[in-house]
Amino acid sequence: MSNMWSSALIGVLGLTQIAAGAPGAPATSTKQCVELRVPVPVVALNHHYIMPRVDSNIDAIDWTVNVTTWSNPTAAERVTGDVSVDRTFNINAQLCVPSQKGAKADILQIATHGLGFDKRYFDVEVKPAEYSYVNAAVKKGYSILTYDRLGTGKSEKPDAYDLVQIPTEIEILAGLTKLARSGKLISSSKILSTSSNTTIPDVKPSKVVHVGHSFGSFLVALMLSKYGTLSDGAILSSFLLTKLPMIDVLHYDHDFARQHDPVRFAEYGSGYFVLNTESCLQKLFFRKGAFEPELLSYTNKIKQPEAVGTYASEGTSSFAPAAQFKGPIQLFNGEFDNFICNGDCRGVYDKETTEFLFPGSKITPYLQPNTGHALNVATNASAGYQVMLQYLDSNGL
Ligand SMILES: *[C@@H]1O[C@H](CO)[C@@H](O)[C@H](O)[C@H]1NC(C)=O
Numbered sequence: 001m002s003n004m005w006s007s008a009l010i011g012v013l014g015l016t017q018i019a020a021g022a023p024g025a026p027a028t029s030t031k032q033c034v035e036l037r038v039p040v041p042v043v044a045l046n047h048h049y050i051m052p053r054v055d056s057n058i059d060a061i062d063w064t065v066n067v068t069t070w071s072n073p074t075a076a077e078r079v080t081g082d083v084s085v086d087r088t089f090n091i092n093a094q095l096c097v098p099s100q101k102g103a104k105a106d107i108l109q110i111a112t113h114g115l116g117f118d119k120r121y122f123d124v125e126v127k128p129a130e131y132s133y134v135n136a137a138v139k140k141g142y143s144i145l146t147y148d149r150l151g152t153g154k155s156e157k158p159d160a161y162d163l164v165q166i167p168t169e170i171e172i173l174a175g176l177t178k179l180a181r182s183g184k185l186i187s188s189s190k191i192l193s194t195s196s197n198t199t200i201p202d203v204k205p206s207k208v209v210h211v212g213h214s215f216g217s218f219l220v221a222l223m224l225s226k227y228g229t230l231s232d233g234a235i236l237s238s239f240l241l242t243k244l245p246m247i248d249v250l251h252y253d254h255d256f257a258r259q260h261d262p263v264r265f266a267e268y269g270s271g272y273f274v275l276n277t278e279s280c281l282q283k284l285f286f287r288k289g290a291f292e293p294e295l296l297s298y299t300n301k302i303k304q305p306e307a308v309g310t311y312a313s314e315g316t317s318s319f320a321p322a323a324q325f326k327g328p329i330q331l332f333n334g335e336f337d338n339f340i341c342n343g344d345c346r347g348v349y350d351k352e353t354t355e356f357l358f359p360g361s362k363i364t365p366y367l368q369p370n371t372g373h374a375l376n377v378a379t380n381a382s383a384g385y386q387v388m389l390q391y392l393d394s395n396g397l
């Protein structure tokens, strides 16, 4: 059976067939943040897919059954034509910088969240001293840009079928990176709020590190294969190439977002669905014994809808080797990730394929003990952050 759709989310990777470190800022450094609305110009080639529309909870489940039915067309077979995208999308982003400049002051991290979350995945509001990756990175002296992917959080929520697709999402990440590298991120954006009265100046970072979680890591990897010179290093979390069969989209219980919560998801139109219960979130993201129940509730409270176009385009996305990318890559994964490793990531890493895809990189896999898929809301998150930040530091970043 070659139904790519059965692999949605990061699982697609298995089926695309290939095809505490040195001191940075002083320990007293705290974050100063600015919330931006960044207009990102995009030129991309999406596809139009024949698939059921999703306008109710019943449709949401029907969509999943339709695209995973073995005798139905594959994603590629559903393509009826190209969709040329040439427009500017408004992306909501947060830039945080250390209050005191240190050794890492001109390194910018750009973080891309995965499915079901928004940028708060990297800046968890519950016990931020423990759970916020942004806090941990700023404390070491890094600046960090987080953003809501197209169709999530406070970013624009355009047509879920034809517009919110992987080719467009890759260009948004590349576009944000180019803006940041040119030193014009803030001046090109509308400032929505600031966390302090200090003005944060635009700076040209000398180096950019891309951080991803899950589907966000998948986007980073695709971006590196297309625009390798835009990045100096990557931490791909909850992302591992394996030869395992992946859990498929039938494992996700989706509601139509606007029916699920007409108030909270009022802005979401046809084709946006959302993981429906805490139990579903637990199954995909958490491992018992390695999370505080409060963080599961928090994840449910901040969960975000996803567009069907994102899932559809996974079935037609494939990797080419990231020939121009020369930076180090850390593959940071939960030991018992149910999502990408069918529950157990030990001994399943496909080193050969990974090295083929990143021929210019030093690649370092790391398994975070006893942890599930959503690392940043797991109890041992902060110790994991130290491993990531130490990795960057020891690689000159
Ligand atoms: C799947 O969805 C397509 C598009 O709406 C529809 O034409 C087809 O009949 C559906 N197939 C099944 C088995 O439900």
Ligand SMILES: *[C@@H]1O[C@H](CO)[C@@H](O)[C@H](O)[C@H]1NC(C)=O
Pocket: 195, 196, 197
């Ligand atoms: C910003 O300045 C105003 C007026 O000086 C002051 O009342 C407020 O507390 C300051 N806010 C922060 C976050 O420092």
Ligand SMILES: *[C@@H]1O[C@H](CO)[C@@H](O)[C@H](O)[C@H]1NC(C)=O
Pocket: 367, 368, 369, 370, 380, 383, 384, 387
């Ligand atoms: C927490 O994470 C750190 C870093 O990966 C690891 O060394 C440590 O063993 C973990 N602690 C537990 C209790 O799993």
